[in-house]
Amino acid sequence: MELEFGPEYDRFREEVLAFLAETPRDVDRRSFLKAATERGYVYRSIPRRFGGSEQPFDPIRESIVAECFDASPFSWRLGPQSTGMLVPTLLEAGSDWQRERFIPPTLLGDFVWCQGYSEPGAGSDLAALRSTARLEGDEWVIDGQKIWTSDADHAGFMFGMFRTEPGADKHAGISYLLLEMDQPGIEVRPLRQITGATHFFEVFFDGARTKADWIVGRRGEGWRVARANLKYERNLGGGPRLRQRFAAVLELARTMRIGDRPASEDSVIRQRLAEIEGHVRCAETMTLRQLSAAARGEDDRVVLPMLVNKLYGTEVGEQIAQLGFDLIGADGLRAPERSTWDAVSTSARDTDWVDQYLFELASGIAAGSSNIQRNVIGERGLGLPRDLRAARARTPA
Amino acid sequence: MHFGTTEEQDLLQATLRRFTSEALPPDRRRALFEAGPQLDRSLWREAADIGLAGLMIPEAYGGAGLTLLDQALAGEVLGESACPGPWLAHALVGLALSLGGSEAQRARWLPALASGECIGGVAFGESGDRWEAADWRVAVESGRVTGTKCHAHAGDETGLFLVGLAGGRVGLVEADATGLRRRPIEGHDRSRALCDLELERTPIELLDARPGLGEPLLDAARVLLAADAFGAAWQMIRASVDYANTREQFDTKIAQFQAVKHQLADMAMAAEPMRGLIWYAAWAFDHRPAERAREAVTAKAHVTDGAVRIGRAAVALHGGIGFTWDCDVHLFLKRAMFDRTWLGSPTAHRARLACLAAY
Numbered sequence A: 001m002e003l004e005f006g007p008e009y010d011r012f013r014e015e016v017l018a019f020l021a022e023t024p025r026d027v028d029r030r031s032f033l034k035a036a037t038e039r040g041y042v043y044r045s046i047p048r049r050f051g052g053s054e055q056p057f058d059p060i061r062e063s064i065v066a067e068c069f070d071a072s073p074f075s076w077r078l079g080p081q082s083t084g085m086l087v088p089t090l091l092e093a094g095s096d097w098q099r100e101r102f103i104p105p106t107l108l109g110d111f112v113w114c115q116g117y118s119e120p121g122a123g124s125d126l127a128a129l130r131s132t133a134r135l136e137g138d139e140w141v142i143d144g145q146k147i148w149t150s151d152a153d154h155a156g157f158m159f160g161m162f163r164t165e166p167g168a169d170k171h172a173g174i175s176y177l178l179l180e181m182d183q184p185g186i187e188v189r190p191l192r193q194i195t196g197a198t199h200f201f202e203v204f205f206d207g208a209r210t211k212a213d214w215i216v217g218r219r220g221e222g223w224r225v226a227r228a229n230l231k232y233e234r235n236l237g238g239g240p241r242l243r244q245r246f247a248a249v250l251e252l253a254r255t256m257r258i259g260d261r262p263a264s265e266d267s268v269i270r271q272r273l274a275e276i277e278g279h280v281r282c283a284e285t286m287t288l289r290q291l292s293a294a295a296r297g298e299d300d301r302v303v304l305p306m307l308v309n310k311l312y313g314t315e316v317g318e319q320i321a322q323l324g325f326d327l328i329g330a331d332g333l334r335a336p337e338r339s340t341w342d343a344v345s346t347s348a349r350d351t352d353w354v355d356q357y358l359f360e361l362a363s364g365i366a367a368g369s370s371n372i373q374r375n376v377i378g379e380r381g382l383g384l385p386r387d388l389r390a391a392r393a394r395t396p397a
Numbered sequence B: 001m002h003f004g005t006t007e008e009q010d011l012l013q014a015t016l017r018r019f020t021s022e023a024l025p026p027d028r029r030r031a032l033f034e035a036g037p038q039l040d041r042s043l044w045r046e047a048a049d050i051g052l053a054g055l056m057i058p059e060a061y062g063g064a065g066l067t068l069l070d071q072a073l074a075g076e077v078l079g080e081s082a083c084p085g086p087w088l089a090h091a092l093v094g095l096a097l098s099l100g101g102s103e104a105q106r107a108r109w110l111p112a113l114a115s116g117e118c119i120g121g122v123a124f125g126e127s128g129d130r131w132e133a134a135d136w137r138v139a140v141e142s143g144r145v146t147g148t149k150c151h152a153h154a155g156d157e158t159g160l161f162l163v164g165l166a167g168g169r170v171g172l173v174e175a176d177a178t179g180l181r182r183r184p185i186e187g188h189d190r191s192r193a194l195c196d197l198e199l200e201r202t203p204i205e206l207l208d209a210r211p212g213l214g215e216p217l218l219d220a221a222r223v224l225l226a227a228d229a230f231g232a233a234w235q236m237i238r239a240s241v242d243y244a245n246t247r248e249q250f251d252t253k254i255a256q257f258q259a260v261k262h263q264l265a266d267m268a269m270a271a272e273p274m275r276g277l278i279w280y281a282a283w284a285f286d287h288r289p290a291e292r293a294r295e296a297v298t299a300k301a302h303v304t305d306g307a308v309r310i311g312r313a314a315v316a317l318h319g320g321i322g323f324t325w326d327c328d329v330h331l332f333l334k335r336a337m338f339d340r341t342w343l344g345s346p347t348a349h350r351a352r353l354a355c356l357a358a359y
Ligand SMILES: Cc1cc2nc3c(=O)[nH]c(=O)nc-3n(C[C@H](O)[C@H](O)[C@H](O)COP(=O)(O)OP(=O)(O)OC[C@H]3O[C@@H](n4cnc5c(N)ncnc54)[C@H](O)[C@@H]3O)c2cc1C
Pocket: A114, A115, A116, A117, A118, A119, A122, A123, A124, A125, A147, A148, A149, A150, A151, A200, A362, A365, A366, A367, A368, A369, A370, A371, A372, A375, A387, A390, B258
């Protein structure tokens, strides 16, 4: 057990902090990301010729950068669909021209992507999707509908899965296509979310078009391609995020009053805070375990943490949101502030607890619902048998 | 940076697991539980022979000179095997002497503790659920102590008692000292002995080389209780998985039912995140004194509370057989219930965390 990173990393942290101190406050995100890439702070695993900084594998440096950047006044994170999904997928399964053309502008936020997976009839059972694309000359012609598509109003591009091989098996008939959003065959309709905000949309395709070579991987390989980015997705768990949320709810407890004393002096509230802090310490130390394992090439030691990360984050986040909602008392009757409706949907806001209480619900639905997480923990973590239905529906890989 | 166990620590756990699986097969474990908390001398001897009695005792006195983290990793294996005996108390007595004993006191007792020849017991609690060092009232007057300590983790075999005293001090009382009487308590966890300890003008040796030793020793005990409960919890999860993969209803293994799978997944999701919490708390004891108390109370509250919940779910997953004395789950559930209650409830520990963290 050794929790110090060591002098080399202390120096690195100093260097990152110095970079942040030198950066002008009014810098735009694009210039910030450009400078951070030149210094080798971001996009470390991406080759230079695709706009990355091509640094040696080092999850500790990565985590130091993320920690310092997150604590800085600069906004630097791009939408998860762009850097978290599309870029890794292209690195793994794209052709060289696709990587050269799409990755560099995506890394700077010039190209914004939305994810066209879910459909009205295809959610957890994603392979049930029915939107089609058929090749006509040198173009794919797309018909059908996607739903819950985040950011579809301002994304210039979509990556998505479409059925291209009529008559093929459920998983075998799907292709992974890239397309431009601004075209006559696409209509984007807003969906109002439970908070009142509009961050996801319906996308209708009626003869929409994309070039024949805007396919990633080969025809019918879409299911495999969509899963390719999983190996890049090194989710170390929600420790830092939950700590931040806990700090916010603790601050709220100190501000709100029960009777003539701060709520944080009330014994029931203190019990709830302490119970949550137990979970937060668990999440933090679980993140630490995974960081350590990643740095030492010992991923096999953290299989179960990697499987429980998401569900645990959902459950603990729920407890925090619940406490915040209770602490605001009768303000919990008010509609969320309209100003927060436009805020980035993934940020952990602490200004409006009603909004947060509602928003927290997304965590158990999006990106693999909690029941699906339980299936994965049970099957892959504990070796329990697959669900009967799912076993039958699965086609050989 | 390395937040994980070392090869030596893995080896320690592997060695202990081999030992407990050979020395404590299920039928022997059941028989010993049945017999109650009187120590099985041969099991104690066998375990002491592989070094279990002196893990944290300095090498100069015949121990292995290891840290609280190592002891906690050992404690996890003791919990998962529901290993009978006052191991936790014994380790604390050694730790108390190592931290707070004079040279003469260490030389006098540590070698016999390390070899397991002398068995340690711990008397911290007082009536009215007073476990905190600041609440101890039993006091010393001219080298003699008078009063009652409640729910001491000690049995007939205990040779040396670690006693919590007013002012957060601790001292040692030998079992054959004058004025000492033990009143055994019949506990539900028959793998660990409990007694009330009456002291009347009983000679006591104060461990004063490090003042206020009571608090850190309580913290060490909290970490070890958490480790024990964690081991027990994972054992109950494994037993439930095995049972779900065996038991058939409606013409299929019950593991095939998604409700069962999800209950098991929830148990694993509750348990696995506790591992790092315990590691950190144990590590902080030796390396981050400023964080020691807060981490220890957090681990004790969170892990022992969660372990009992996991245990109750494990019983439910076993159905009727789970409700019987014949199903081993109850051994581990009672283990976790002991860990949860001894030294104070999760509620008491969370109240303490709230103070330490200055909410
Ligand atoms: C905020 C938000 C943003 C989103 N953004 C996008 C996006 O950008 N692009 C995109 O493609 N999608 C997006 N989604 C959609 C998301 O991926 C789906 O909602 C999710 O996959 C669940 O599918 P569903 O909504 O059809 O629910 P369903 O799959 O119909 O699930 C309904 C209920 O049934 C349960 N269930 C389903 N199958 C099983 C099973 N096998 N065992 C047990 N229980 C089961 C689920 O747990 C759930 O409780 C977003 C969703 C949200 C909430």
